[in-house]
Amino acid sequence: MGKADRLSRLAAISLELAENPARIFSLNYFSEKFSLAKSTVSEDMAVIDQAFRDNGFGSIASFAGAAGGICYRPAPDISRYHHVLEQLSEQLVEPRRQLAGGFVFYSDLISNPSVASALGRLFAGVFSCCQPNCVLTLETKGIPIALFTAHYLNCPLLVARRNNRVTEGPTVSTHYLTGSARRIETMFLPRRSLEKDSRVLIIDDFMKAGGAARGLAQLAGEFEATVVGTGVMAVTREPEQKLVSDYVALLELDLSQEGQTNARIVWGDKN
Secondary structure: OOHHHHHHHHHHHHHHHHHOOOOOEOHHHHHHHHOOOHHHHHHHHHHHHHHHHHOOOOEEEEEOOOOOEEEEEOOOOHHHHHHHHHHHHHHHOOHHHEEOOOEEOOHHHHOOHHHHHHHHHHHHHHHHHHOOOEEEEEOOOOHHHHHHHHHHHOOOEEEEEOOOOHHHOOEEEEEEEOOOOOOEEEEEEEHHHOOOOOEEEEEEEEEOOOHHHHHHHHHHHHOOOEEEEEEEEEEEOOOOOOOOOOOEEEEEEEEOOOOOEEEEEOOOOOO
């Protein structure tokens, strides 16, 4: 096979791996697809793995045994995502985004597929070592980030609702106290959506006092599932004491009484 043919094959394999992160492919799959010996496929994987590592894209993980194979794992390389976080922090402090009550309008930002994908890839890289088998979020603004996180982890996305929906069948609910407004809220999750002993990753867009994140953890507990991590795009500086203690934040917002917002990147500083 000529050099051009091999380059085309390496590009095709890289693309398939990148489009199916965390999915395990057997060497036989690529061996049969390209009519190659397994040893040649292994050599190709070594080249792709090195290229991914050198460019901060992640790595190729190998698994031994009958059910083994290889898969692509994104990496939490801050240098690759710093520009995305930097742009987000600059946009979040724009005066036109300031809302009454100490809130910031950002729905348009995280609904941008390129932004949501970058944040999801980053969260997937951070939490892949925790081996979650599902991602849980609360409707609605956090869904784009959570969906891309679930995609890069190759696991399902579960969305807790604030209202019970008859179309989702029997549900499990929990009451939680919002940390900022000190108000009792309820969230619901279909009984069939989460199995006992599941490993749950909580992903949300915004944390002020942490009431919603704690509520999601309580809801997972109702299913006898284990929360293996919590990630949020932005957390406010105040109140300093949150209702959850173990979480990963990407940005920190300082919401002043004068209607101004300061933002800084905290991922990479302390995570």
